[in-house]
Amino acid sequence: MTEREHLPLPQGAEIAVIGGGPAGAFFSIYAMRLAKDMGKKVRLTIFDRKTFTHQGPAGCNMCAGVVSESMVQSLAIDGINLPPSIVQRSVDSYCFHSSSGEVYIRSPYTRQRGIATTYRGGGPKGSEKTGIQSFDEFLMERAAKEGAILDRQVVDEIQLNGYKPRLCSGKKFVMEADLLVGAFGVNALTAKKFEDLGFGYTAPDTIRATQAEMPLGKDWVSEHFGNAIHVFLLNLPGVKFAAITPKGEYATISLLGKDVNQETVKAFLSHPLVQKMLPTNWKLPERFCHCFPKINVGAACKPYGHRIVIVGDAASTRLYKDGIGSAYVTGKAAAQVVSLYGIGEGDFLRHYSTVCKEINRDNLVGRFLFGANDFICGLPSLSKGYFRTLQQEQKDPSLGTPHSDMLWDMFTGSRSYRDILFQAISPRSQYTMVRGVLGALSESFNLFSTALGKG
Amino acid sequence: MGEEGLLGKVYNDGEIIVQEGSAGREMYVIQSGKVQVSKSMGSTVIVLATLGEGEVFGEMSLIDSQPRSATVRALGETRVLTIDHEAFLRRVRSDPFLALSILRQMGLRIRELDHSLSITLGKLEEVQRGLPQISKSPEQAQRDLRSKISQVQQDLNRLKEKLGSV
Ligand SMILES: Cc1cc2nc3c(=O)[nH]c(=O)nc-3n(C[C@H](O)[C@H](O)[C@H](O)COP(=O)(O)OP(=O)(O)OC[C@H]3O[C@@H](n4cnc5c(N)ncnc54)[C@H](O)[C@@H]3O)c2cc1C
Numbered sequence: 001m002t003e004r005e006h007l008p009l010p011q012g013a014e015i016a017v018i019g020g021g022p023a024g025a026f027f028s029i030y031a032m033r034l035a036k037d038m039g040k041k042v043r044l045t046i047f048d049r050k051t052f053t054h055q056g057p058a059g060c061n062m063c064a065g066v067v068s069e070s071m072v073q074s075l076a077i078d079g080i081n082l083p084p085s086i087v088q089r090s091v092d093s094y095c096f097h098s099s100s101g102e103v104y105i106r107s108p109y110t111r112q113r114g115i116a117t118t119y120r121g122g123g124p125k126g127s128e129k130t131g132i133q134s135f136d137e138f139l140m141e142r143a144a145k146e147g148a149i150l151d152r153q154v155v156d157e158i159q160l161n162g163y164k165p166r167l168c169s170g171k172k173f174v175m176e177a178d179l180l181v182g183a184f185g186v187n188a189l190t191a192k193k194f195e196d197l198g199f200g201y202t203a204p205d206t207i208r209a210t211q212a213e214m215p216l217g218k219d220w221v222s223e224h225f226g227n228a229i230h231v232f233l234l235n236l237p238g239v240k241f242a243a244i245t246p247k248g249e250y251a252t253i254s255l256l257g258k259d260v261n262q263e264t265v266k267a268f269l270s271h272p273l274v275q276k277m278l279p280t281n282w283k284l285p286e287r288f289c290h291c292f293p294k295i296n297v298g299a300a301c302k303p304y305g306h307r308i309v310i311v312g313d314a315a316s317t318r319l320y321k322d323g324i325g326s327a328y329v330t331g332k333a334a335a336q337v338v339s340l341y342g343i344g345e346g347d348f349l350r351h352y353s354t355v356c357k358e359i360n361r362d363n364l365v366g367r368f369l370f371g372a373n374d375f376i377c378g379l380p381s382l383s384k385g386y387f388r389t390l391q392q393e394q395k396d397p398s399l400g401t402p403h404s405d406m407l408w409d410m411f412t413g414s415r416s417y418r419d420i421l422f423q424a425i426s427p428r429s430q431y432t433m434v435r436g437v438l439g440a441l442s443e444s445f446n447l448f449s450t451a452l453g454k455g
Numbered sequence: 456m457g458e459e460g461l462l463g464k465v466y467n468d469g470e471i472i473v474q475e476g477s478a479g480r481e482m483y484v485i486q487s488g489k490v491q492v493s494k495s496m497g498s499t500v501i502v503l504a505t506l507g508e509g510e511v512f513g514e515m516s517l518i519d520s521q522p523r524s525a526t527v528r529a530l531g532e533t534r535v536l537t538i539d540h541e542a543f544l545r546r547v548r549s550d551p552f553l554a555l556s557i558l559r560q561m562g563l564r565i566r567e568l569d570h571s572l573s574i575t576l577g578k579l580e581e582v583q584r585g586l587p588q589i590s591k592s593p594e595q596a597q598r599d600l601r602s603k604i605s606q607v608q609q610d611l612n613r614l615k616e617k618l619g620s621v
Binding site (some may be wrong): 030069070072073076077078079082083084085086087089090109111112113114116222227248329332333355414415 | 459460461462463464481482484486487508509536537538539541542543545546549550552553556557
């Protein structure tokens, strides 16, 4: 067997991790733990120019910062408990708003505040006094505790022409690594540098998203948004997903879609269902914290090479949901492969590519499910029936809550999309849904006949 | 940061989180506050342990399906994160290392118990060795024995406290 096919991680290995977001941090935490378990000495350095302690997008990895239920639990099992200084608000429900009504869905499994809303950086611009602590910095500190070295510089040149990957920063040689880990996300130009290395990597497709922080004050946020993430199924042009996430003093707007921009934020804020949640005549301040990050909606091609592995958003992530959870899955899986099998191209092909493929396959089902959800919400009668079914389930959960559970799993990322699909096509789900739709149709018919009668 | 940043579920002082003998497959991680682990022995209740922030209980139930072996109640207002059994099993399928984390915690407890048990057994052996001395100098030997027996008694009590897993 050649070195390319199988190369065990050598004693005293130099590991370079490019990117200190969740994927880089999770890889580092688990690689350090496993190396210790296996009696191997490694020197692992995480490179990231960000410190995540500054306010605004420059110190932030730009996302809604929702740490999912399953992520919170997996971390707790691994001994990583999120302290209240990181958790801006603990959440126990999702509230879905549509023109057909509103429904609160509570966590069907543990009935607890098991989801964390966080800031990825030091908080929105102008929030200096609130003492917000960053989720990403917290993870970096955990990695450092496990023995990782944090190097706050950007890696702007990578060479593969020699025996091992060589890294440079500002034209200066930084290190020669036994293993190079790409955890650079989808928002930097680094992906192009990896593509240019010629080992077959191509970055995933992305779409633009927008985020805006609404400084509404703690009392307003608590009273009107409570411990719920609010999802708006509004059929706004070009918007695939719209949500408001409550944090301490702020509530974060997240919009995903094609070419979303500040105008899209304005259109969203002026929708009557959103207006209802805001103080009368409230407007975003002249200067407000906002950003336009990219979101991964595809899959990278060949996220590995000889002595190279790519994790997190830059590799594969769950469609629209739980990107931090996917960074955990891919980061941890790569750490296991490196420690247990090796760093040769063949090691990653056999043991790591399967993890990414599994996520990619599941996303195909996810695409179908989100499409079906959009379709249902786009047809008034169907949407009314759907919401009626959900409301009824929440009013009397003793009769079972299959549709609420499905929606919960879909929007929280608690289960694979494949599992959700199997649940959706079960006869029981079909029966309750048809009953709800028929109820809504007969209601519309009655209204129509009354109107005709009056006419 | 206030209460809104705490994860899990709040239990008030004295509220039972886990009842001895009941069925239940969840594991718990303490986010804030303390809990008391106790076990009924006939009519007496023995306190086995007091656990605090970051500590876990109920981890054995994630793996076996036996009824809860002790009662856990909140000491003051306590917030506890529940680890859902079914979701845990699903996750373990793709990430066996999660189960290893639980096993590691159980291993730590077993090691501590082993250590305490070996110390206690050593002391018992000393007591046994002291028995023949009684005939030579009965008063002194009795005093020594009494003090050793009380030491063993204390060690046994401490050992019981360490049996904190529910
Ligand atoms: C609008 C929006 C909302 C979202 N909301 C959520 C949510 O609520 N919950 C959730 O779980 N996911 C959410 N996501 C997805 C989530 O943001 C990502 O999945 C997650 O950040 C991926 O982590 P990562 O570590 O792979 O990449 P990133 O978080 O992007 O981290 C990459 C890091 O690499 C560094 N880097 C890049 N190039 C270099 C270089 N050359 N040298 C040194 N450092 C470098 C960057 O500075 C950055 O810190 C959201 C995404 C968007 C766009």
